[in-house]
Amino acid sequence: GQQLNQSPQSMFIQEGEDVSMNCTSSSIFNTWLWYKQDPGEGPVLLIALYKAGELTSNGRLTAQFGITRKDSFLNISASIPSDVGIYFCAGTDAGNNRKLIWGLGTSLAVNP
Amino acid sequence: GAGVSQSPSNKVTEKGKDVELRCDPISGHTALYWYRQSLGQGLEFLIYFQGNSAPDKSGLPSDRFSAERTGGSVSTLTIQRTQQEDSAVYLCASSLTQAGTGELFFGEGSRLTVL
Numbered sequence: 625g626q627q628l629n630q631s632p633q634s635m636f637i638q639e640g641e642d643v644s645m646n647c648t649s650s651s652i653f654n655t656w657l658w659y660k661q662d663p664g665e666g667p668v669l670l671i672a673l674y675k676a677g678e679l680t681s682n683g684r685l686t687a688q689f690g691i692t693r694k695d696s697f698l699n700i701s702a703s704i705p706s707d708v709g710i711y712f713c714a715g716t717d718a719g720n721n722r723k724l725i726w727g728l729g730t731s732l733a734v735n736p
Numbered sequence: 737g738a739g740v741s742q743s744p745s746n747k748v749t750e751k752g753k754d755v756e757l758r759c760d761p762i763s764g765h766t767a768l769y770w771y772r773q774s775l776g777q778g779l780e781f782l783i784y785f786q787g788n789s790a791p792d793k794s795g796l797p798s799d800r801f802s803a804e805r806t807g808g809s810v811s812t813l814t815i816q817r818t819q820q821e822d823s824a825v826y827l828c829a830s831s832l833t834q835a836g837t838g839e840l841f842f843g844e845g846s847r848l849t850v851l
Contacts, residue, residue, distance in 0.1 A: 627778070657839070666740070666827050666842025667779070712778065723792070724840070728778040 630713050630727030637703055638735050645730040646697040647713035653725075655716040656689050656696035661729070662709045670711075671698070693718070705736050738762065740843035742828050748849045749818055757813045757846045761830030769840060770803055770813050771827040779827065785811065818850045 630647045637643060647656070655674055659667035671682050673689035673696060680687055687698045696715070700707055713727040741760040749755050761768050770782040781795035785805040796802070800818075805811040815822055825847050829840040 664844065666829070666844050667840075668842070669839055672839055714779075723781065723784065726779045726781075 628713055628715065628725055628727035630730055632730055633728070634731040634733070636733045636735065639703060639705060641703050643700040643703055643707070643732060644697060645711060645713075646695060647715075647727045648695045649715065649717075649725070650694070652693040652718045653715040654693075654718050656687070657714045657724075658685075658687050658696070658698045659712045659714060660709050661712065667712055700732075703732075703734050705734050708732055708734050740828055740830050740841055742826075742843035742846050744846055745844065746847045746849075748851065750851050751820060752817055754814065754816045755818055755848060757815075757826050757828075757848070759811045759813070759828030759830075759843060761809065761811070761828070762832075762841055763809075765830035765832050765841070766808070767831040767833065768805055768811050769829045769831070770811070771829065772797075772824045773827055773845070774824045782813070782826075815848075818848075820850045823848055823850045 628647045628649050657672050658670045660670050661667040670685055671680050671687040673680055676689055676693045677691045678689040684701045689696055710729040710731050712729045714724045717725055740762055743758045747755055766787045768785040771779040772782055773779055783796055783803045784792040800816045803813045825845040827842055827845045829842045831840050
């Protein structure tokens with residue numbers, strides 16, 4: 625099925641560094657979402673975006689809905705060890721609002 | 737509890753056996769999803785229930801997989817004649833409304849190992 629192109633696939637950074645990851649789609653999306661999955665847990669919603677150009681922050685996290693409606697990024701500032709996990713982007717295609725399309729995830733490791 | 741509850745958390749079975757995985761969604765959530773996540777992979781959509789509408793079964797990988805949702809609440813995912821490639825974490829999620837908002841709440845998953 626359709627998938628989002630999420631990059632990078634993995635990142636290994638030092639505590640305190642900023643992180644950026646992004647997702648692109650081949651079609652126009654109505655919604656962009658960013659989830660985080662800790663080991664042994666289900667994904668948890670971090671940020672939801674509903675309008676092209678929308679820029680939303682949640683603490684040290686900032687995400688944007690690209691103006692082309694085909695991309696989104698997530699930034700994490702001043703990373704800390706508990707930021708470790710897998711970050712997934714997801715979205716709803718404008719042609720099918722009922723089904724979420726998922727990226728394959730970005731695995732983040734933080735060296736204290 | 738207030739979250740999505742899944743059971744069992746871990747299941748080890750022999751090839752060829754049937755398994756049932758249960759999901760208790762958040763009370764009042766009308767939408768319920770099943771996903772499969774293989775080791776190190778993303779989320780593979782399996783099936784979606786929305787209220788009393790016919791479920792979207794387009795993600796079920798074979799006719800060995802089926803799911804039902806009774807009374808608009810609890811859901812059971814059944815895998816018949818399990819194969820080793822069925823080994824994965826099966827995640828259930830619920831949503832207050834139709835998927836348009838995309839704000840799904842996930843359970844912790846049921847890890848299935850087929851020997």
